[in-house]
Amino acid sequence: MVTTDKDALAVLARADAAMVEVLGALKTLDQSSAVFRTLKVGIAANVTVDLLANYLRRHAYLAGVRLEVAKGNYDDLVGDVQAHAQAGVDLLLILPFFDNLQPAWETQLETLDAATRQAAQADYLSRLRLALQSAQGVGQVLLLGAHLWNPQVADSSPQQQALDAFNAGLAEAAAAHANTRLLETAGLLARVGTRQAFDARFYLRAKAPYTAPFIDHLAREVALATRQFGSVFHKVLVLDGDNTLWGGIVGEDGVDGVKLDPYSFPGNVFWTVQQQLKALEAQGVLLCLNSKNNAADVEELMREHPAMVLKDGHIVARRVNWDDKPSNLRALAAELNLGLDSFVFIDDSAFEIEAVREQLPQVTVFQVPKVLHDYPALVREQVMPLFLAGGVSAESRSKTQQYKSLAEAAQLQASFGSQEEYLRSLALSISLQRDASSQVARITELIGKSNQFNLTTTRLQAGDVAALMERADATVYSFSVSDRLAEHGLTGVLITVDEGSDTVVHSFLMSCRVIGRGVEFAIWRAVVADALARGKQRLRASYRKTAKNALVADFYDRLGLTRTNEADDGSRSYEAPLANLQLAESAWVELRNA
Incomplete structure (x- = not known):
């Protein structure tokens, strides 16, 4: 039984928590006297998404935020948005379910002529533009991209062509307002799978197409896109070396002996991860090394290995020594003049991960998976969204040289x-x-x-x-x-x-x-x-x-x-x-x- 705030948060943090457990934990936290930052959220959707309020609150509480969620009416886009704006919501979610633009819209598309199809979609986009105009005073608007209810159709199908045109219209409408961002859902749907995401029974009976697991994933995407509802801003990704950036131990295996071959396993895993990390650096993430190693060995590897993707120019700061990992993280934070709560740390050692988790709980940690082929998915689905899901402005791209110039200035x-x-x-x-x-x-x-x-x-x-x-x-x-x-x-x-x-x-x-x-x-x-x-x-x-x-x-x-x-x-x-x-x-x- 959930009786304390700590117990409730532990339940919410469990990926396998049943809905009844989540609801019980939310009730406990709703009645808590603890101080939470409060935000107001409004939802405007053309389908029933009542569960979304609960799962948004789940991820908000995990970020230390208490959400007040206004669900809105069924398929009343302009009215909902105007009401939410007048109520002073901090965040507005707009969710257009493509198949419900009109009854069984995807099925209708098989026989409709182009003019009729375009007119129907233009009607929604026209109402969307009016709604966004009414929402200009809202701090942040997330417009969810559309997807197919039945995505198992050819790319050249009328459904896919109509969807592409509709999403282009959504993107154009979002781009016209500084407070509005288009959040794609097609990738999320592909990861979850249509069989797990949709429930035809509730869609046909109550216009509620989504399952609870998909709604939970969607709420997490919203949390990431808002940087945990404004609670965190990750800036630094700190990486171990051996069996994290490359396979093997450079001090024992030598530069030629480490695993980094892009054409064979397991080197291709580490090479792929380095490509992902290089992309993060290009988007403005600061990469650091925190490795128990001889510095000369690591420098030689980064300089000489032909498959090494990350070079000296990609690394803003490093602690390659025999000191404990938490001390090195503190030193890196001091050097960069950044808070440890903006740090993410990846290491293959459970011992090192636990040491950081215990001594520096503000640092977000990830352990390299024991099943090595899961490693790129970990980076893609869990690490990268912490940095990029909130959006990246052109000014934020590749800050490594800027921070290196600080060290040059100090000298x-x-x-x-x-x-x-x-x-x-x-x-x-x-x-x-x-x-x-x-x-x-x-x-x-x-x-x-x-x-x-x-x-x-x-x-x-x-x-x-x-x-x-x-x-x-x-x-x-x-x-x-x-x-x-x-x-x-x-x-x-x-x-x-x-x-x-x-x-x-x-x-x-x-x-x-x-x-x-x-x-x-x-x-x-x-x-x-x-x-x-x-x-x-x-x-x-x-x-x-x-x-x-x-x-x-x-x-x-x-x-x-x-x-x-x-x-x-x-x-x-x-x-x-x-x-x-x-x-x-x-x-x-x-x-x-x-």
Whole structure:
């Protein structure tokens, strides 16, 4: 019997938990006095998906989030979306079941002419565009891609052609709104299998086509796509070497003896996994090594083995030594200036996995499967979605060189007599933009993952950012940073809202990559100048303490504002007259497009 929160979460974490167990665990957690972050979710579907609410809540509780789910009415797309938007949902799910666009739509397609087929699908897409227009104020909208109820038909069939055209229409509608993302379901259906995903009895009797197992998988996809409902943002994948990146032990087998041949087993398994990891690195994931080995042996293998896919340029940091794995993970986190909760670790040793799990529970761990041919599927289906299911902006791709430039900068700094002399040598430059709608995706991503340099840690979704950009009394500043060592990309966001004669700082956050160079102070020259130009008299700001942002507790003191209040929890309020505000020195930073 489930009696405690811990027991309930353990049940929800079990993949084989029966529905009655899941419902019992949800009831326990619903009645719990524990503090959960609360989010509102609305569902709009043209079929019955009542179970989806329960399974969304399952995966949300596992992420420390309590969901309030509004199911909506049956096949009332525009009405549902308008009602959910007015209710202030944080997340909206739109699920179009293709076969139910009209009764037995896939069967009808066999005999319908092209014009009739197109008209029927255009009707739904027209209503979808109206619905998305009504949802512009919703933080995040997930539009689920359509699939066939009976997918066992030829690619050239009327059903497949109509589905492809319909999904193209969904993609076009989603692309028109910054807060909307199309989430494909065809791959999920293929993995689960149609026999396990559908139940004809309930579809024909109650328009409820999906089985509970498929709904559970779908809810997990939603959790991944929203980065566990905004709870996590994985950035770093740390890899063991022996029997993880290659077969065998390089220190014993030698470079020529390890298994990496792409044409024979088991080398082809490790070669395939390395290809997957290389793709992750290209998408912006930081790859690190944490291996008990002689460093020279690993370096030789990566340099000399003809089938080695991952090279030195793909690895941002490494700990190849004989220290314990948890200590090495802590060292890597310190080097990269990233939290351990953004780390994922893969190792073949159960001993090492358990040591990390016990000492660093915030790190997500995976063990290389004992059945080796399951290894690529583990990476594809469990590891890769942790990084990529939330979407990847162009700004996020391949950050390895950016982080390596930080190490180069640290070495360079030692050769200068003073910090300011060193900073002036970097030729730092900020490119500033205001209300740049083309950057909404990257701005939202940065807001979601920035924890250490984040003065308020107010999480916004794309719809929230876009709405602020449209407001006459608000300004969304975004800025990119470059120096003579690297282009760091879009690394900061600052949002202000005018209240009477005051300009109030809504949010200020930056990537840790550029902290401590004066960038954090230089941007305020534009903010103050803009506020004065609008006739404002005072700047107000606040620091809201979180578990991770102690780094910026005194930022506004250092900037030059006056502290007016400090709460018992460490949060602080600040203000200063704009006319004679003396900002912290940052003359060595060029501010462009201001």
